Amino acid sequence: MDTKNKNNKIKDKDNPYLPSIAIVKEVIRETPNIISLKIELEDQKEKKSFSFKPGQVGQISVFGSGESTFVINSSPSDTDYLQFTVMKVGVNTTAISNLSEGERVGLRAPLGNSFPCQEWEGKNILIIGGGIGLAPLRPLIFYILENREKYKDLTVLYAAKTPQDLCYKYDLKDWEKLGDINLVQTIDNPCPEWDKEVGLCPNVLEKMNPSPGDTAAITCGPPIMIKYTLEVLKKLKFERNMVYTTLERRMKCGVGKCGRCNVGEKFVCMDGPVFSLEELESIPEPFI
Numbered sequence: 614m615d616t617k618n619k620n621n622k623i624k625d626k627d628n629p630y631l632p633s634i635a636i637v638k639e640v641i642r643e644t645p646n647i648i649s650l651k652i653e654l655e656d657q658k659e660k661k662s663f664s665f666k667p668g669q670v671g672q673i674s675v676f677g678s679g680e681s682t683f684v685i686n687s688s689p690s691d692t693d694y695l696q697f698t699v700m701k702v703g704v705n706t707t708a709i710s711n712l713s714e715g716e717r718v719g720l721r722a723p724l725g726n727s728f729p730c731q732e733w734e735g736k737n738i739l740i741i742g743g744g745i746g747l748a749p750l751r752p753l754i755f756y757i758l759e760n761r762e763k764y765k766d767l768t769v770l771y772a773a774k775t776p777q778d779l780c781y782k783y784d785l786k787d788w789e790k791l792g793d794i795n796l797v798q799t800i801d802n803p804c805p806e807w808d809k810e811v812g813l814c815p816n817v818l819e820k821m822n823p824s825p826g827d828t829a830a831i832t833c834g835p836p837i838m839i840k841y842t843l844e845v846l847k848k849l850k851f852e853r854n855m856v857y858t859t860l861e862r863r864m865k866c867g868v869g870k871c872g873r874c875n876v877g878e879k880f881v882c883m884d885g886p887v888f889s890l891e892e893l894e895s896i897p898e899p900f901i
Contacts, residue, residue, distance in 0.1 A: 629721070629867075629868045630721070630866075630868075631721075632672070632674055632680075632719030632720050632721045633654055633655070633656065633659060633719070633720050633721070634654075634655040634656070634717055634718075634719065634720075635652040635653060635654050635655060635695070635717065635718050635719070635720045636652060636653050636655055636715065636716070636717055637650060637651070637652055637712050637713065637714050637715060637716045637717070637718065638651045638652060638653050638694055638714065639651040639694075639714060640712060640713065640714065643698065643780040643781065643782075644777060644778050644779075644780060645777065646700055646701045646702075646710075647698060647699065647700045647701070647745055647780060648698070648699055648701075648709075648710050649686075649696055649697065649698045649699075649780075649781075650673075650696065650697045650698075650699060650709065650712065651687075651694045651695070651696050652673075652694060652695055652696075652697070652718060652720065653693070653694050653695075654695075654720070655717070660692070661692075663692075663695075663722075663723075664689070664723075665685050665689055665695075665722065665723035665727075666689060666723070666727035666728070666730075667689060667727055667728045667730060667749075667752040667753040667755075667756050668684070668725070668726065668727035668728040668749060668752070668753065668859055668886070668887045669684070669685055669722070669723040669724060669725050669726070669727050670682055670683060670684045670685060670722065670723070670724050670725050670861045670864065670867075670886060671683060671684075671685055671695070671697065671720055671721060671722025671723060671724060672719075672720070672721040672722065672724065672867050673697060673699075673709060673718055673719065673720055674705075674718060674719035674720075674721075675705060675708040675709055675712070675718055675719075676717075676718075676719065677708075678704055678705050678708035679704055679705035679708070680705065680719070680721075681699075681703075681705045681706060681709070682724075682861050682862070682864040682865065682867065683697040683698065683699060683748075683861070684697070684698075684748050684749040684752075684859070684861050684886075685697065685722060685723065685752065686698055686748040686749065686751040686752055687751075687752065687755075688752060688755035688756070688759070689752055689755070689756055690755070690756075690759055695720075695722070698745060698748040698780065700745050721867060724864070724867040724868075724882060725861065725864070725867070725881075725882060725883075725885060725886045725887070726884070726885060726886070726887050727887060728753050728831065728857065728859075728887055729857075729887075730753070730756055730757070730760075733764065733829040734763045734764065735763070735764070735765065735827075736764065736765060736827050736828060736829050737764075737765045737766040737767075737768070737824075737826075737827055737828040737829070738757055738764055738765075738766070738767045738768070738828070738829055738831070739768050739770075739823050739828055739829070739830040739831070740753065740754060740767075740768070740769045740770070740830075740831050740832075741769075741770045741772075741814065741818060741830065741831070741832040741833075741834075741842055742769070742770070742771045742772070742832070742833055742834055743771075743772045743773065743814050743833070743834025743835055743838040743839075743842075744772070744773050744774070744778055744780065744834055744835060745780055745834075746832075746833040746834030746835065746838070746839075747771055747780055747781060747833070747834075748780070748833075749833045749859045749861065749886075750769075750831060750833055751781060751784065753831065754767075754769060754784075754788075754794075758791075758793075758794070761793055765827070766795065767793065767794045767795065768794075768795040768796075768797070768821075768823065769788065769794060769795070769796050769797070770797045770799070770814065770817060770818055770821065771785070771796070771797070771798050771799075772798075772799045772800070772801075772813070772814035772817065772834070772838070773799075773800055773801075774800065774801050775800055775801070775802075775804060776800060776804060776807055778800075779798070779800075785798065797809075797810055797817065797821065798810060799811060799812055799813075799814065799817045801813060813838075813841075814834065814838050814841075814842060815838070815841040815842045815844070815845045818842060818845050818846075819845045819848070819849070822849070823849065825846075825849055825850045825851040825852065825855070828851070828855065829855050829856075829857070830846050830851050830855065830856045830857070831856075831857045831858070832846075832856075832857075832858050833858055833859050839858055843856065843858070843890060843893075846890070847890075851890075853889065853890045853891035853894065854889050854890075854891045855889075856889060856890035856891075857887060857888065857889050857890070858887075858888060858890070858893070859885070859886045859887050859888070860874075860881050860885055860886045860888060861881070861885075861886035863876075863881045863886075864881050864882045864886060865882075866882065867882045868882065868883075869882055869883040876896055876897060877895075877896045877897045878896075879892075879896055
């Protein structure tokens with residue numbers, strides 16, 4: 614190899630915008646407009662060394678269409694594949710939704726910070742998700758279940774507009790069978806054959822009236838849901854430094870260069886996407 618080509622190779626390796634190649638292993642239809650994508654890194658050495666923490670994200674690119682940010686929502690302990698969940702809303706998400714098994718995509722991951730799971734050891738965990746917002750919380754739930762002895766009570770409140778809008782129905786069935794997780798599911802309005810909670814997520818949360826004592830609360834969902842859920846948690850006297858959310862939807866380049874996620878002194882891709890309520894309240898509005 615001549616010096617010029619060698620230098621180019623080194624430059625490419627150090628280029629933060631250069632994606633790895635991954636192969637689509639499975640496409641799961643979650644709802645009419647949401648799919649989950651299981652992918653595997655093509656380079657086996659890279660696959661073997663890859664690791665991530667709950668809350669971290671990745672950039673998936675469909676060549677010729679674009680690149681978008683999605684949270685890694687498989688279990689951090691599962692090294693066979695990485696899972697991402699995608700709602701069909703634009704050009705690139707449509708291209709991703711049209712992928713088939715065996716096709717190749719670009720992947721830049723892991724990016725961003727993660728949930729402070731170690732800091733929460735010995736505490737109660739309250740997880741509040743809405744719609745596709747359960748995706749960032751899913752690896753956290755897996756992590757806690759796999760390290761169950763390190764945490765006290767685990768409560769998961771999951772909300773959606775209708776039963777058809779619930780993601781990860783296979784997980785919900787499994788979690789319902791477990792004796793060490795309190796799973797509460799709710800939909801916006803009454804529906805035939807629905808025998809669980811009915812009501813908007815913040816309203817159901819307030820009805821549940823969880824104790825803020827020694828409890829970490831983590832929420833993610835549509836921006837309006839996050840806004841009012843945080844208000845309820847404040848009303849219930851949860852400590853600001855014990856309430857967390859994740860804002861990966863604002864990310865673009867993932868390396869603090871494009872400025873798309875910059876608000877005040879914060880860059881979501883560098884300082885987040887996981888933030889405590891205490892941090893959020895120090896950032897200029899609107900942030901969520």
